[in-house]
Amino acid sequence: MSAEPLPELDPVIHAQARLRVVATLNTLPDGDQIAFPGLKDVLAMTAGNLSVHLSKLEEAGYVDITKTHRGRTPVTYVALTKRGRAAFDDYTKAIRALLDTAGGTS
Amino acid sequence: MTDQADRPEEILRLIESQQALAIRRFTPDPLLAFSSWGVAWLVGFGAFFLRHGLDGQAIVPIPLPVAIAVLMSSLMIAGGCMAYALHRSGGQIRGRSAQLGIVYGLSWAVGMICANMIAARFVSAIQDEALISLLFAATAMLVTGLLYIAGGALFDSWAFTGLGVWVSAVNLVGAMIGPGWHALLVAVLCGGGAIALGLWLRARR
Numbered sequence: 001m002s003a004e005p006l007p008e009l010d011p012v013i014h015a016q017a018r019l020r021v022v023a024t025l026n027t028l029p030d031g032d033q034i035a036f037p038g039l040k041d042v043l044a045m046t047a048g049n050l051s052v053h054l055s056k057l058e059e060a061g062y063v064d065i066t067k068t069h070r071g072r073t074p075v076t077y078v079a080l081t082k083r084g085r086a087a088f089d090d091y092t093k094a095i096r097a098l099l100d101t102a103g104g105t106s
Numbered sequence: 107m108t109d110q111a112d113r114p115e116e117i118l119r120l121i122e123s124q125q126a127l128a129i130r131r132f133t134p135d136p137l138l139a140f141s142s143w144g145v146a147w148l149v150g151f152g153a154f155f156l157r158h159g160l161d162g163q164a165i166v167p168i169p170l171p172v173a174i175a176v177l178m179s180s181l182m183i184a185g186g187c188m189a190y191a192l193h194r195s196g197g198q199i200r201g202r203s204a205q206l207g208i209v210y211g212l213s214w215a216v217g218m219i220c221a222n223m224i225a226a227r228f229v230s231a232i233q234d235e236a237l238i239s240l241l242f243a244a245t246a247m248l249v250t251g252l253l254y255i256a257g258g259a260l261f262d263s264w265a266f267t268g269l270g271v272w273v274s275a276v277n278l279v280g281a282m283i284g285p286g287w288h289a290l291l292v293a294v295l296c297g298g299g300a301i302a303l304g305l306w307l308r309a310r311r
Contacts, residue, residue, distance in 0.1 A: 023124045024127075028132065035200075038198025079201070092118075
């Protein structure tokens with residue numbers, strides 16, 4: 001028997017790069033935001049790549065993107081929304097459930 | 107290149123390793139946050155211990171201004187290490203944690219200024235220089251212990267709270283025994299404890 005095709009997993013989060021983005025943002029406490037360059041460094045992604053994934057996450061309502069200025073320099077801050085946090089929570093629960101049910105077969 | 111991890115255990119491992127990396131980046135380096143203060147206490151209070159000895163006889167006759175300068179400069183170096191660690195871990199983050207951090211930092215300033223001014227109020231009434239040193243040291247370490255305990259609650263860190271309880275207990279015992287002992291116990295037990303805690307936390311990262 002082949003492995004389960006992982007049904008019911010949130011496709012927005014299931015892409016590896018976006019999963020890493022969401023997992024990282026989820027470690028920040030509620031009410032905190034991280035500057036784009038800081039997030040880029042932790043993830044070791046290129047700016048272009050990260051931007052694309054953040055746009056997808058923003059479309060889904062999972063991240064909140066705030067553009068502001070620090071002095072004269074524009075800065076972008078990113079944070080997980082409540083919905084994003086809940087989605088990540090559901091996703092990890094689903095993965096754990098899959099692991100439990102698949103426990104004896106693999 | 108596939109953009110998806112397929113097996114649940116791989117996915118879980120990916121999440122866990124990414125989160126561990128993120129927490130490491132977003133938490134101050136324990137060597138700079140804890141061990142640097144440990145070194146400062148060991149060196150600074152060590153100087154006072156050598157000056158006062160256990161029974162009032164100096165072990166090394168370090169002049170008072172030198173002992174004060176050694177303590178103050180080692181504390182300032184530790185403060186610099188701490189500021190660097192906080193900048194590195196939190197420099198890219200804004201929001202509630204940063205606001206809590208500012209209020210917490212202010213409470214250190216208020217606590218230390220008040221403790222020092224209250225101790226200074228008694229200087230002219232106390233003849234024994236070693237007792238004056240004890241008064242300044244014990245009030246400052248009282249503030250330190252309490253703010254570590256509170257900091258642990260604020261930033262969800264048992265290590266922080268544990269060190270606070272340890273510092274408070276050592277400070278109390280030392281103050282009860284006397285000036286030389288207080289300096290020795292704070293230097294060795296608080297200083298050594300903070301150094302060990304930093305090393306242990308660093309090794310676990």
